Amino acid sequence: MNNVDKSYELRLYVAGKTSKSIAALNNLKRYCEEHLKGIYSIEVIDLLEHPQLAEGDQILAVPTLVKKVPEPVRKIIGDLSNEEKVLVGLDIRSKIQI
Template structure:
């Protein structure tokens, strides 16, 4: 199901290049290419480099994915390995 939005702004918070962080980013890229091709922007924020950025989005665990646009803001915590949960959580596909 295609969305009506021009561009999705997704922000992935990680702490270094851990296996979980790398898995989360790879999963996110795969889902975006499959469902939002050409309509998304992923920003990766490494909290080891910029710990102060965690406060703005109230990041309590990592990795955490934050959907900034379209609003409302949504968050998903973990390595994003459950595709259906991620797609429903981001509202890319409707929940059954």
């Protein structure tokens, strides 16, 4: 992989421990272990505990995965069940294809 120089800062916004948020977190961890091993960090933010944080990242839907670094900022909403879409959204898939 040629993206070792980059690190991924990921934030997952959830609202409580719903089945959707747990599914999203599990999916995310699996993808990261598979494709970004060692260069990623995941921060889970529960909006029920920190509602004031929703405004900053323009969160509407939950669960929302926000890729802060590297640029550009991307958001992926939903339970992240579609691996293909998540990887494209995180700019991982296209790079693997090259």
